[in-house]
Structure formats: C-alpha cells, structure tokens
Amino acid sequence: MSQYSLSPQYYETLNQLKEGLKNLEDVALEELRNLELAPITIPDNCIVEEVKLDEKYVIKSKEYLMDKLKIYEDVIDEKWQCLDNFELYGDWIKLKDRKDTGRVIVYLYGGAYILGSPKKSRNFICKIAINAECPVFALNYHLSPEHQFPVPLCDALAAYFYLTNPGLEAGFEPFDPKQIIFAGSSAGGGLAVATALLLREIDLPLPSGLVLWSPWIDLTCSMPSIWSPEMDKTDFLPCTRKIPNLGTSSMSIEYHKRAKVLEEKIKQKNPNVVGHPSFTKAPRFLLYCANEALAIPYVSPMLAESLGNLPPILCQVGGGERFLDSDILFSFRASDPSKFQFPKYATMNFTNSPFKKPTKVILEVYDEASHCFQEVFQDKITDFSITRSCDFIKNTLNKNIQDEADNKSFQGIHKNITAIAINPNCEIRELEEKYLECLKWENIGVIPEILTVIE
Numbered sequence: 001m002s003q004y005s006l007s008p009q010y011y012e013t014l015n016q017l018k019e020g021l022k023n024l025e026d027v028a029l030e031e032l033r034n035l036e037l038a039p040i041t042i043p044d045n046c047i048v049e050e051v052k053l054d055e056k057y058v059i060k061s062k063e064y065l066m067d068k069l070k071i072y073e074d075v076i077d078e079k080w081q082c083l084d085n086f087e088l089y090g091d092w093i094k095l096k097d098r099k100d101t102g103r104v105i106v107y108l109y110g111g112a113y114i115l116g117s118p119k120k121s122r123n124f125i126c127k128i129a130i131n132a133e134c135p136v137f138a139l140n141y142h143l144s145p146e147h148q149f150p151v152p153l154c155d156a157l158a159a160y161f162y163l164t165n166p167g168l169e170a171g172f173e174p175f176d177p178k179q180i181i182f183a184g185s186s187a188g189g190g191l192a193v194a195t196a197l198l199l200r201e202i203d204l205p206l207p208s209g210l211v212l213w214s215p216w217i218d219l220t221c222s223m224p225s226i227w228s229p230e231m232d233k234t235d236f237l238p239c240t241r242k243i244p245n246l247g248t249s250s251m252s253i254e255y256h257k258r259a260k261v262l263e264e265k266i267k268q269k270n271p272n273v274v275g276h277p278s279f280t281k282a283p284r285f286l287l288y289c290a291n292e293a294l295a296i297p298y299v300s301p302m303l304a305e306s307l308g309n310l311p312p313i314l315c316q317v318g319g320g321e322r323f324l325d326s327d328i329l330f331s332f333r334a335s336d337p338s339k340f341q342f343p344k345y346a347t348m349n350f351t352n353s354p355f356k357k358p359t360k361v362i363l364e365v366y367d368e369a370s371h372c373f374q375e376v377f378q379d380k381i382t383d384f385s386i387t388r389s390c391d392f393i394k395n396t397l398n399k400n401i402q403d404e405a406d407n408k409s410f411q412g413i414h415k416n417i418t419a420i421a422i423n424p425n426c427e428i429r430e431l432e433e434k435y436l437e438c439l440k441w442e443n444i445g446v447i448p449e450i451l452t453v454i455e
Contacts, residue, residue, distance in 0.1 A: 006368055006424045010379045014370060017236035025238075028247030033115060033143075040119065046126045049092040053162050054169055058086050061157035064202050065150055074271035075292040077262050080151050088155055089140040090162075091118040093129045103179050103397040105129075106159055106207075107138040110186025110372060112216070113152060113288040114144050114244060121185070124375040128183070131390035134397075137163065141191070145246070145255040145287040153298050156182075156195040164205075177205035181393050185372050186323075189215025193301040193330075196310050200355060209312045209396040211389050214323050214372045215330070217302040219286060220279075220294045222446050223325035223438060234320025237371040241451055243287060255287065262290055274346050278447040285451055295346055295445060302326055303346045303445045307334035309355040314362045314392040316385055318369035319421065325438035328419075331363040332439060335417035343445035358416040362392065365435055367423045384426040 024032060042048055062081070069076065105128065109121040118125065118138035129136045141155035163175045184192035189212035199206050225231060227239060246252035263284075271292065279291040289299055297304035313334060317327040333340040337356050341347040350356075366373065366381055374385050419431040 006381065007379050010377050013377055014234075014236055017376065021236060021238055026245055028245050028249065029114060030247060030249055030251060032244075037120070038123070040122050042122065043126050043130065045096050045098075046129060047092075047094045047096055048122065049094070051090055051092060053088045053090065053158060054167060055086060055088075056167070057158040057161045058088055058154065060161050061154045064157065064198075065154050068198065068202060069150060069298075072271075072273055072293065072296050074269040075262075075266055075273055075290055075296075076150065077148050077258055077290075079258060080148065080154070088142075088158060090159065091122070091125075091138040091140065093122070093125050093136045093138060095129060095133070095135070098133065101134045101397075103132075103134045103181070103208075103393075104163060104175055105132060105134060105136045105181045105183050105211075105393065106156075106163070106192075107136050108141065108156060108182070108184035108188030108191045109138065110184070110188045110214075110216070110375075111143075113149075113187045116143075116188075121375065124185075127386055128390065131386055132393045133390075134393075145258075146251060148258075148287065149289040149293060149296075149299055152191055153194055153198065156191055157198060160195065160199065160204075160207075178208050179397060180207040181209050181211060181397060182207045183211035183213075183389075183393075184215065185213040185375055187216045189213055190217045190219075190301060193217055193310075194298040197297055197301060197304060197307075200309055206311045209314070209392070210310070211393060212313065212315045212327075213374050213389075214317050214321060215301075215315065215327060216323060217300060217330050218323075218326040218445070219288070219300045220276075220303070220445050220447050221451060222441075222443055222448060223329065224441060225325040225438070226322045227448065227450060228322075231320065231322050231324075234368055235318070235322050235370045236376075237322050239322075240285075242285060259284065259290075266290065266292055276343070276345055276446050282447045282451040291447070294447075297346075300445070302330045302333065303343060305347050305350055306337040306353045306355045308337040308353075308359055309357045310334060310359040312360040312362075312396055314364070314389060316364045316366065316374070316389065318371060318373050319365050319367040319435070320369055321371040321373075323371060324365070324435075325441065328363065328365070328435060328438050329441070329444065331361045331417060331419070334359040335361040340439070346445060361417045363417060363419045363431070364388065365419075365421045365431060367421060369424075379424075381422065381424055381426060384422070 109116040118140050125136050125138050139159045141152040182192040274295045295303050315331050341350050374382050420428050421431050
C-alpha cells in the first residue's frame with residue numbers, strides 16, 4: 001500500500017462487495033439479474049423516461065452489420081440474424097428546467113454482457129447527467145446468452161440511428177454526431193469502442209468523443225493484471241474461469257443447444273478468421289461469443305488492427321483493478337497505431353490500413369482504486385473522477401478539447417496521449433514506469449494457460 005490510502009468507507013464497501021460476490025458465485029444467472037444490489041434514488045432535478053425504439057432503427061443497423069460481419073459468420077451464432085419483432089428500449093435521463101445545450105450522452109452499462117440495465121445504473125447516470133449538464137440516453141441493450149454477439153453491437157448502432165435520424169415518433173430533432181458522446185462502463189465501455197470502430201469502418205460520421213470507465217476491451221483475458229494475486233486485495237471483480245451458472249432454466253437449455261450447433265459449424269467450416277492457436281485449446285469460457293470469435297475487433301477492441309482515426313478518448317481505470325493492463329495498452333495503441341502493432345497475428349495487414357491517424361487519448365489511472373469505482377463507491381476520488389469525465393464531455397462537445405499538455409499533464413514523448421496517475425488525495429502526477437510494464441507484455445491476445453482448465 002502506498003503512503004496514500006482511500007477512505008475507511010471505501011475499504012469497507014470494497015470488502016462488502018467482495019464478500020457479497022463470493023456468496024453469489026453459485027446463484028443462477030436469472031436470479032442474479034433480479035437482485036437489487038443498491039437502492040435507486042432519482043434526484044429531484046432529474047426526469048427518467050423509458051422509450052421503445054422503432055424497429056426501423058434495428059432493421060437499418062442489421063443491414064449494415066450483415067454486410068460487415070460476413071467474413072466472421074462461421075464463428076458467430078447465426079441466431080442473431082433473427083431479429084424480427086425485436087423490441088429495443090432505453091431510458092432518457094433529463095434535467096428539469098435546464099436550457100438545452102444541444103449535446104447528448106449515449107450511456108452503455110456494464111455487467112460482462114450478461115448482467116445490468118439502465119435502471120440498475122440509474123444513480124450513476126443521474127450524476128453524469130447533472131455534472132455534464134445534458135441529457136443521457138441509456139440504452140437497454142440485450143444480454144447474453146439469449147442475445148450473443150453481435151446483438152449488443154446491433155443495438156448500439158440502432159441507438160446511433162435513433163439519435164441522428166429520428167422519425168416523428170421520437171419527438172426530438174436529429175442530433176449531429178458531433179453533438180454526441182458515447183460513454184460506457186466495463187463491458188459497456190468496450191461496446192462504446194466497438195461501436196466507434198464499426199462507424200469508422202462503414203464510413204459514417206463518428207461521435208464527438210468516447211468516455212470509458214474501466215472498459216472491458218480484451219475478452220481473451222490475456223493481460224497480466226487480470227490474473228495477478230495482488231488484484232485480489234484491491235478489486236472486487238473476481239477471477240472467473242468458467243461459464244456462469246445458468247441453472248436448469250429454458251435459458252440454459254437453449255444456450256447449450258446453440259453452443260453445440262455453433263461448435264459443430266466451426267468444426268465443419270474450419271473458418272479462416274483472425275485468431276490465435278490458444279483459442280481452440282481452451283474450453284469456451286464466455287457466454288457472449290465462442291473462443292474463435294474473440295479477436296474480432298468488435299468483440300475485443302484492444303486487438304483491432306488499428307485503433308487510429310477514432311474520436312478523442314478519455315479512459316479512466318483503477319490502479320488496483322484487473323483491467324488495468326489492458327486499458328493502458330489500449331490507450332497507447334490508440335494514440336500511436338504505427339508504434340504499437342500487436343498482437344502480431346491481428347496487425348499483419350497494418351501497412352494497408354486506412355486508419356493510421358493517431359487518436360487523441362487522455363488516460364487516467366487512479367491509484368489503488370478498483371473496477372468501476374466511480375459507480376460503486378463514495379469517495380472524494382469518485383467525485384473528482386466524475387468531474388473530470390464531465391469536463392471532458394463538455395469541452396469536447398464545445399469543440400474545445402482539453403489540452404492537458406498546457407496544464408502540465410505530462411504528455412512526455414507520446415504527443416497524442418496524456419497519461420497521468422491520480423492518487424487518493426486527487427493529486428496528479430506523471431504515469432510512472434510500473435504502470436507501463438504492460439506495454440512490453442509478449443502474450444497480448446493469447447488466452448492464458450490458466451483458462452485451458454475450467455474449474
């Protein structure tokens with residue numbers, strides 16, 4: 001532990017979370033989804049409105065995806081294509097008596113693509129709406145295993161069309177993409193990046209920026225911090241090596257049936273998609289997709305051939321969380337695509353990539369903090385982090401992107417990334433070498449041997 005420390009209340013909450021999650025290890029997924037883990041309170045100055053998106057947005061999104069994902073079709077459960085009569089919802093969180101600023105945030109919640117909802121993240125979303133002084137559209141994207149990749153991506157793209165080209169039924173004027181920020185926590189952060197990558201690939205206008213809180217962007221679980229025993233002390237996120245408990249429900253029966261069908265299809269097709277031999281050595285360990293799909297950039301954005309030509313990114317990660325290494329590596333890869341060409345199996349064609357322009361990135365590592373600390377803890381660094389997030393949102397949408405270099409924020413030799421550490425006293429310093437060791441990791445995008453044996 002450093003000379004600084006977070007508040008006693010922080011550690012008390014951390015220990016309660018760890019103990020609570022330990023007690024829930026064998027609880028079936030359907031039961032977990034119904035648990036109310038924290039009381040939900042709506043501030044007096046906020047309004048929450050649930051809306052159902054017209055199916056036309058999903059249909060348009062599906063058309064784009066059908067074309068873009070054709071090269072991966074042999075490793076994807078084809079059930080996703082059956083989106084007829086598909087219902088997609090979202091929550092508008094708006095401020096009462098607030099003058100329209102002309103900006104909007106699309107928020108994508110976390111939960112490993114199997115848990116969560118806008119309702120369960122409502123306390124946090126309201127904080128963002130208040131501090132950013134603009135409405136938030138929180139998308140209720142569909143969850144796995146019922147709706148595996150790429151359904152959440154299809155949902156997120158549909159939300160983009162809903163905001164940028166709404167019909168009369170939507171009740172608002174179209175937003176210019178430059179008025180939109182995509183933001184997300186954990187899996188939602190990964191989905192925000194995946195959506196930006198997709199928009200870039202299909203040549204549609206990009207949002208003004210991305211705000212990522214502990215994004216899950218490497219589903220191969222390849223980086224050292226994921227498995228480090230040190231993270232057991234500081235993170236509530238557990239190490240998992242097996243498919244979550246699905247119980248004996250119809251969900252479980254359908255999942256196992258679909259997984260078997262996909263497994264047989266992959267064996268017969270022997271698809272030639274980007275990947276690593278380690279993918280086939282480990283049993284399937286995610287409900288979201290088969291192992292063979294893990295290197296698809298819209299699944300694991302950290303492994304994309306290039307993370308260039310994206311909108312400005314603010315990435316905040318806890319210095320004591322399991323996603324620490326992957327989020328740092330992701331940030332540096334985005335800021336300097338030409339320098340950080342790895343994993344090699346995914347960047348062999350980088351020379352021909354049209355997306356080599358460095359992405360502007362602000363990386364903030366919060367010493368000792370855990371996964372998504374902004375959402376689950378009450379501490380001064382939480383307020384500090386949210387304030388910085390919302391300042392980034394306001395400045396980016398005002399076309400006045402914060403120039404951290406002029407504020408002594410230690411850009412150093414990496415001119416397109418501002419990489420800083422923030423201690424529990426909210427003091428900013430240069431990101432020291434201990435945090436940058438992950439940039440030398442040799443097994444990026446390789447499923448670790450620990451996952452070849454499922455407990």
